[in-house]
Amino acid sequence: MNINGKAFRTIWVKPGDEKVIQIIDQRHLPHQFVIEELETVDQMATAIKDMHLRGAGLIGAAAGFGMYLATLEAPGNDAFDQYILLAAEQLKSTRPTAVNLAWAVNKQLDAIQNGNTIREKINIAFTIANEIADEDAEHCRRIGEHGLKLIEAISETKNGGTVNILTHCNAGWLAFVDYGSASSAIYTAHDKGINVHVWVDETRPRNQGASLTAWEMAQHGVPNTIIADNTGGHLMQHGLVDMVIVGSDRTTYTGDVANKIGTYLKALAAHDNNIPFYAALPSSSIDWQMEDGLKEIVIEERNGDEVKYMEGLCDGEIKKVLLTPFTSKAANYAFDVTPARLITGIITERGICEPNKESILNLFPEKK
Amino acid sequence: MNINGKAFRTIWVKPGDEKVIQIIDQRHLPHQFVIEELETVDQMATAIKDMHLRGAGLIGAAAGFGMYLATLEAPGNDAFDQYILLAAEQLKSTRPTAVNLAWAVNKQLDAIQNGNTIREKINIAFTIANEIADEDAEHCRRIGEHGLKLIEAISETKNGGTVNILTHCNAGWLAFVDYGSASSAIYTAHDKGINVHVWVDETRPRNQGASLTAWEMAQHGVPNTIIADNTGGHLMQHGLVDMVIVGSDRTTYTGDVANKIGTYLKALAAHDNNIPFYAALPSSSIDWQMEDGLKEIVIEERNGDEVKYMEGLCDGEIKKVLLTPFTSKAANYAFDVTPARLITGIITERGICEPNKESILNLFPEKK
Numbered sequence: 001m002n003i004n005g006k007a008f009r010t011i012w013v014k015p016g017d018e019k020v021i022q023i024i025d026q027r028h029l030p031h032q033f034v035i036e037e038l039e040t041v042d043q044m045a046t047a048i049k050d051m052h053l054r055g056a057g058l059i060g061a062a063a064g065f066g067m068y069l070a071t072l073e074a075p076g077n078d079a080f081d082q083y084i085l086l087a088a089e090q091l092k093s094t095r096p097t098a099v100n101l102a103w104a105v106n107k108q109l110d111a112i113q114n115g116n117t118i119r120e121k122i123n124i125a126f127t128i129a130n131e132i133a134d135e136d137a138e139h140c141r142r143i144g145e146h147g148l149k150l151i152e153a154i155s156e157t158k159n160g161g162t163v164n165i166l167t168h169c170n171a172g173w174l175a176f177v178d179y180g181s182a183s184s185a186i187y188t189a190h191d192k193g194i195n196v197h198v199w200v201d202e203t204r205p206r207n208q209g210a211s212l213t214a215w216e217m218a219q220h221g222v223p224n225t226i227i228a229d230n231t232g233g234h235l236m237q238h239g240l241v242d243m244v245i246v247g248s249d250r251t252t253y254t255g256d257v258a259n260k261i262g263t264y265l266k267a268l269a270a271h272d273n274n275i276p277f278y279a280a281l282p283s284s285s286i287d288w289q290m291e292d293g294l295k296e297i298v299i300e301e302r303n304g305d306e307v308k309y310m311e312g313l314c315d316g317e318i319k320k321v322l323l324t325p326f327t328s329k330a331a332n333y334a335f336d337v338t339p340a341r342l343i344t345g346i347i348t349e350r351g352i353c354e355p356n357k358e359s360i361l362n363l364f365p366e367k368k
Numbered sequence: 369m370n371i372n373g374k375a376f377r378t379i380w381v382k383p384g385d386e387k388v389i390q391i392i393d394q395r396h397l398p399h400q401f402v403i404e405e406l407e408t409v410d411q412m413a414t415a416i417k418d419m420h421l422r423g424a425g426l427i428g429a430a431a432g433f434g435m436y437l438a439t440l441e442a443p444g445n446d447a448f449d450q451y452i453l454l455a456a457e458q459l460k461s462t463r464p465t466a467v468n469l470a471w472a473v474n475k476q477l478d479a480i481q482n483g484n485t486i487r488e489k490i491n492i493a494f495t496i497a498n499e500i501a502d503e504d505a506e507h508c509r510r511i512g513e514h515g516l517k518l519i520e521a522i523s524e525t526k527n528g529g530t531v532n533i534l535t536h537c538n539a540g541w542l543a544f545v546d547y548g549s550a551s552s553a554i555y556t557a558h559d560k561g562i563n564v565h566v567w568v569d570e571t572r573p574r575n576q577g578a579s580l581t582a583w584e585m586a587q588h589g590v591p592n593t594i595i596a597d598n599t600g601g602h603l604m605q606h607g608l609v610d611m612v613i614v615g616s617d618r619t620t621y622t623g624d625v626a627n628k629i630g631t632y633l634k635a636l637a638a639h640d641n642n643i644p645f646y647a648a649l650p651s652s653s654i655d656w657q658m659e660d661g662l663k664e665i666v667i668e669e670r671n672g673d674e675v676k677y678m679e680g681l682c683d684g685e686i687k688k689v690l691l692t693p694f695t696s697k698a699a700n701y702a703f704d705v706t707p708a709r710l711i712t713g714i715i716t717e718r719g720i721c722e723p724n725k726e727s728i729l730n731l732f733p734e735k736k
Contacts, residue, residue: 030693199699202675202691204572204596210675210692218693226698228572228675230597230630234704237632237662262598264605268636294605307570307578307596310678312689321680321689323570324578325398325586330594331567336602
């Protein structure tokens, strides 16, 4: 998507230097636009773990490029394979909840072993990393086409009046390689001239909505309003939300959706007010082994300081302020699980399905 | 309650100078403890409107003292009554949602007109202001005694194990004259040696939980953990919350509860997980005219900058940081309404009742 009129992805091979991966360092958004160069597995693991980049699809693409960087730095002898396996473990351990991460790493491991020489293995890793990124972008584009129909239908019932869509966290193009999941249908509808307005949950504690979603929506010209996470229920009670679209970090094949902490609360409110609630996700986010999201999905706990301190712009500099008593304890669960019973539908690259095993497997029969 | 071992209320007449009202200026908490002196109606109106003080009971007491200040500064001639009426309107208009405000102002208006001389009117206003404050404290103390039984019962089912209580915003003693509403039973239980632990919703956008509730709980020695507002649903899904107690800014006589924005979302989650959800409130918060909270209660909209900017401590100073793109729009609804159907019970100074007209009027038969 465009930034200041120039097309960008969130991760790419540096033009003219294939040994360097470039990313948008999202820690500086929305105040500064910074491109970071990554040349080692350690750097990529840090970028994932410390959230220079984040989001289901982008984490997968980053892991793919991380494995490529591993092939570049691995010793050129019998220790090569062992080095690659260690790099794989390192990358997988950075964010436990994101299914795309292990998926991309395993895809690379499977492919790399088909190379007969180290040069071949490097070439394979490069190709696969780019394929993962391209596929992510293409899947997101298709999600937008399918989701567009839902927005068009609501627009028709409102005689072309504004369709108000609430979203949580950033499942925008900054969370993927391009287009985004939850955002893709919104961009597609906006580009077609449908009147859309987005309620952007600020998404505490890391404020991905306030800092990333609001920024990318504004860059694309989509009308949006930032709200505290507490606000969505009130808006829904008063008819100010027509639909909810969120992303997903891990989805069971039975339709339970793990997404940013607080998603479950919005699903409850949507259900209580008969408002359609959709999760938009590429199938790479679907965990084909997990049946019960609430019992089985491991929820990452992050440092409580992310709750206690907040970063923002002050006098032209990024500063961190303490919100709480200095000695207070804070808990910081990063995700929650929305049970399938609260979800209207799942928007995938192959179409829209109901949040249950039968409907999901009908779209992905090869997983049966 | 105690601050650094010394007993305080949130508002009081300055010892040795009855023309000055002192308050804890809560804007500086939890980082600095500042006492502000108020000598005019204008100053009191500003203190209420700009939230130097806040909270249902405290706003009522402040309005009572504000009317007393009005009698002091009113002209000593025929214009006295007109001046008092204008001051009443000024105070009432500061915070539209809080029912205690109009209640306290009207109580003063009724009483003041019984004075035959201006000196008598001033004396009456002084007495009534102190009575309103004392009654608020006493009602909160009784709420704690009634609510204690609920906590004791849960403690028994857990064989004395920790009772985990989630609260939203600050319905602590800082929101009243003393004890608090939602907090009163917690303090009472803690003082009796019951193991309680409080999940403190940070309560965006103004962070009253993170800054005020966490501070006052810590001052009293009650174990507590601050969480993002998004977190409560996840905790409830995983058995980490035994009960929810919130306050109320306005309660219909049918049991609908207007409280800080986001309360409705926690009530939905409690309901979905079979967790008892209580609103604790002195009867001064009950609106005996309103039948349908969702349709009738006016919800205050505040400046969007409260969402976009956040204040906290940075390098020893209070600083304000921008969280969002500079040009972004933010909406800031201050309260929402939790319908009676999601509420387990209402804890008042006279006891606990169900959230319906019959049960509420049985406790307050004089309102029939």
